[in-house]
Amino acid sequence: MSSDLFYALTGASLFTLGLYALIKHAHILRKILAINVMGSGVFLLLVALAAGGQQAFDPVPHAMVITGIVVAISATALALALMLRLREASGLAVLPDTSPEELSEQLPEAPSDVASKNNGKNA
Amino acid sequence: MLAQSFSWQVTVIILPLVAALLCFMLPKWGRWLGLVMAFAITGSVIVLAYQVMNQGALRYAVGGWGAPLGIDLYVDGLSLLMLMVVALVGLVVSVYSMAYFKAGKAVHFWPLWMLLWTAMNALFLSADIFNLYVTLELLGLAAVALVALAGGVDALGAAMRYLLVSLLGSLCYLLGVALLYHSFGTVDIALLAERVESTPAVWAAMALMTVGLLFKTALFPLHFWLPPAHASAPAPVSALLSALVVKASFYILLRLWLEVFSQDSTAAAQLLGVLGAAAVLWGGVQALRQTRLKMLIAYSTVSQIGYLFLVFPLASLMAWQAGLYLLLSHALAKAAMFLAAGNILCFGGHDRIADLDRVAQRLPLSLTAFALAGVSSMGLPFSGGFIGKWMLLDAALQSGQWWWVAVIIVGGLLAAAYIFNVIGHSFTRAEISHEAKPVPAIMEWSALVLALAAVLMGLFASWPLAVMDIGAPFGGGGS
Incomplete structure (x- = not known):
């Protein structure tokens, strides 16, 4: 297997892995991280595909990846800010209609979240 | 292709971007700056439209770099109609927002809305x-x-x-x-x-x-x-x-x-058509079940988006035109509906459909706007929605795929049911009557202007259809 193909396949698996984590985890921070892993997968794939073959080195995908990274950073910043606002408002960093079973399975820190909210109210 | 140093394509992207930055830096002046810039952007879209209608489709290479490396801005009939509907809806919503937002909230609304406008104009020109x-x-x-x-x-x-x-x-x-x-x-x-x-x-x-x-x-x-x-x-x-x-x-x-x-892509196109049909029916049924006005309108959007996907399995020139026509009239009608719902919410302090409590008598202009927009969503003659659905029906029959006709008709009936549900409740007296707040006239008229535009699209259908042909965006889909 050529190294380009190896990188391309790694990129594709990162994308799939990220997609799985995005669906599986309830905590928004994990979802945001999953999106970032997916993004890294796409970027890796872009660069790997650019290096493939014997033709001259192609700079266009690198320009695309840099643009993509800028977009990903701004999106992550917005997502984190929203998550903090949501946690401030609801006490939990999960999407509104998450079922209690999922919460107890996946969020061992959930009670402390609620406690910190109550403390905030009492203060 | 056109070697010129000044281009209106760049102007319609730069203007809202500059407006966004100015509104952000000068929050006190944000509302007025935003409104003035909204008029300026609409003006430059009109100039661009004039240019395109005289010269045909335009391609502009930003910085003179050209297609493989640089960024090209391309405008044909399809892009132009999208730019124009964004400008029309955007301008009316800007006027509406002047009265809607209290001073505090407006600080954030204007820069974000101008950025949204920048992104849309850039998208349609890319x-x-x-x-x-x-x-x-x-x-x-x-x-x-x-x-x-x-x-x-x-x-x-x-x-x-x-x-x-x-x-x-x-x-x-x-x-x-x-x-x-x-x-x-x-x-x-x-x-x-x-x-x-x-x-x-x-x-x-x-x-x-x-x-x-x-x-x-x-x-x-x-x-x-x-x-x-x-x-x-x-x-x-x-x-x-x-x-x-x-x-x-x-x-x-x-x-x-x-x-x-x-x-x-025949099989994939059929799949899109089936999903579109499911959206029309599911969205309509869900809209009927809603108890809140804004949720009803949102599910109506889900249903109306379904119609747009019925054009993929038909894939004839008339089907593409019908899809674009439905898209434009839905844009106008849905904006009018949400603005009218905003008025009702502002007036009564709630949007529960069952407690609309004689809104028809007390907010006649807003309810007229809602009803006219509803006429277009149902596809009653002679609204924009009617022309779009008629062309879609015709295209479906011409291609021999009659089952889409059934979907279009049932979807129209569902739309009629959920819209009359709202209109019916707005004439009756609710058990508990609520305090009402006056709604600024400008907000009522904004909703009405958009609803009238959606209806007028049905009366002046030849002009948008002629614009659609500029640059033959649907030329490749005629097979």
Whole structure:
């Protein structure tokens, strides 16, 4: 297997892995991280595909990846800010209609979240 | 192609961007700056329209670099109509927002709305699929921030879900871009259309890009994020999102399917048609079951988006025109509906359909706007929705696929049912009567102007149809 193909396949698996984590985890921070892993997968794939073959080195995908990274950073910043606002408002960093079973399975820190909210109210 | 130093295509992107920065830096003047700039942007769109109608489709190479390396701005009849409907809805919503927002909230609304406008204009002018990705992301981020503007757990949760779905959609799209670039060495749509072949990489790219864009367009069953996001946002934002933002990703899908994926995609096109039909029925039934006015209107959007996807299995010139016609009239009608719902919410302090309590007598202009927009959504003659649905019916019968006709008719009946449900409740007296707050006249008239525009589209149908032919955007879809 050529190294380009190896990188391309790694990129594709990162994308799939990220997609799985995005669906599986309830905590928004994990979802945001999953999106970032997916993004890294796409970027890796872009660069790997650019290096493939014997033709001259192609700079266009690198320009695309840099643009993509800028977009990903701004999106992550917005997502984190929203998550903090949501946690401030609801006490939990999960999407509104998450079922209690999922919460107890996946969020061992959930009670402390609620406690910190109550403390905030009492203060 | 055109060697000129000044271009109106660049102007319609730069103006809202400058406006966004100015509104952000000078928050005290934000409202007035925003309004003046909204008029200026609309003016430059009109000049661009005049230019395109005289000279035909225009391509402008930013910085003189040209297609393979640089960024091209391309405008033909399809882009022009999208720019114009954004300008019309945008201008009216800007006027409405002057009265709607209290001084505090307006500080954040104006810069974000101008950024949203920048992203949409840039999106409709982009000629390459990577630039489309960047503008799509800009659009998504601005739209999410606007939803979060309402504050509160509902709006923040809806915005968060919208953001995650939107990012997932863009990443799928970007993966498709990577595959297409690797296969054909270009991201320019026109060059891709020449070079594209039927290979597994293209099928994968088609699937990824289509699914990514379907997430953003909220086609059934990927619509789950739309009703909460559109219903919990402030009224002008709901109008912008439902009328314009979901149409932007549909526009990209239309462009790609017309030019790049036009060969051997019959099975995929049928699948899109089936999903569209399911959306029409599911959205209609859900809209009937809602107890809140804004949720009803949001589900009506889910249903109306379904119609747009019925054009893919038909794929004739008339079907594409019908789809675009429905898109334009829905943009006007849905913006009018959300603005009218905003008036009702502002008036009574709630939007429970059962307690509308004689809104018809007390807010006659807003209810007229809602009813006229409803006429267009149902497809009653002689509204814009009627012309679009009529052409779609005709195209379905011509291609011998009569089952879509049944979907269109049942969808129209469902629309009639949920709209008359609202209108009926607005004439009756509720058991508990609520205190009413006066609604500024400008807000009532804004909603009415958009609703009238949606109806007038049915009376002056020849002009938009003539504009659609500029540059023959649907020329490749005639097979």
